[in-house]
Every structure is written in structure tokens, then in C-alpha cells.
Amino acid sequence: MDIQILHQKYLREGAAGYAVMRRFYSRYTDVLAHSTIVSVDDVVHEVFVSLSKTDFTKVQNVEHYVMRAIKLHCWSLLDKAIRLKALVVENTNDVDSDDTVLGASKADTSADHPTELDGMELLACVNLFKAQVGLKESRLLNLLIDETPRSEMAALLGLKMNTLDTNIRRLRIQLVEYLKGMGYTYKAFEKFD
DSSP, X not given: OOHHHHIIIIISTTSHHHHHHHHHHHHXXXXXXXXXXXXXXXXXXXXXXXXXXXXXXXOSOHHHHHHXXXXXXXXXXXXXXXXXXXXXXXXXXXXXXXXXXXXXXTGGGSTTSOOOOOHHHHHHHHHHHHHHSOHHHHHHHHHHHTTOOHHHHHHHHTOOHHHHHHHHHHHHHHHHHHHHHTTOOOGGGGGGO
16 A cells, blocks of 8 residues: 555544544543653654555455554553653652652652552553453453442353452452552552562
């Protein structure tokens, strides 16, 4: 596929691919601000560069491939931004002056004040975590997020209550380890050590 056709059909303003990227950028602007992504055009550029290297002659369903690639590239941009934010938070802990670094003062990022997850960041982290776990764990996590009663969860998953409790405990430990790996801390995490 010619790169001009790729841009006109999927990446220009008004196209379906552009709508996905615009929605992604508007949803995660606060997290992306810690990276080099400062506008939706930066997202389009990143995706365009990635897709322009693709050999579409071997792709059976080009539209499906391109839309899926756009979504996956957006998630990878978000993952990079979250990791970069975690590095920024770690580096601000090392600052010896009272100056602010990227809007966060030394007191705000010290060990006494753990990095708090806001709603969007937590959603992004949980979605990235769900992408790393298996189908069963992802389904269980969705049921927990929806606040489904344990008895209904057990029935839906075909598990006994003790097995369900064990699976929930293991999933919580995995999620805590994932969040710690992303650079987040919280006093409640200590009970999982």
C-alpha cells in the first residue's frame, strides 16, 4: 500500500484511524505529557512512521490490520509514557534542592509521600496489566472491577469459593507487583510482601 493512500484512508482527520488516535490522546493527555507526545499530531506521526515500514502485500485484511496496529501502537506509546513518568518520579526523589522538577516538589515525591495513582493512570495501568495476564485472570479482574458478588463470580467461572479466593489473592499479588514495577508505591502494598 502506498503511504499516501495509507494516510488518506486511515490517518487523516476524519478517518476512522484518526478518530481512534484522537480519542486515545484526549483520554491520556495527562500521562502522555511526560513523554514527547504533545499533540494528537505527534500520535499520528508515530503511527504513520511505524505503519510506513509495513509490507502490506502479505496482509489479508488490510483495514483490520491497520486499525489493530493503530490501537496497539497507541498502547505502546502509553506504556512508554507511564514508564517515563515512573523514571521522572524516581529522579525527583534524588533532587537535593527545594526546586520543582516537572511541577512536582521534592516533598511531594519523597518516600513519605508515595506516588498516588489518579483515576486515568490507574485505568491505564490496569489495562496494561490485563494485557499481560491470561484470559482467566483478565475475566476475573473484570468481574472484580464490576464489583460482582463472589458467589456470582464462582458460578460464572465454574469455581469453588476456596479456589476463587485463592485466584483473587494471586491476582492481587500480581497486580501489586506490576504496579511496584511501574514505580508506584502505597502503604497497602506492604501487606503483599
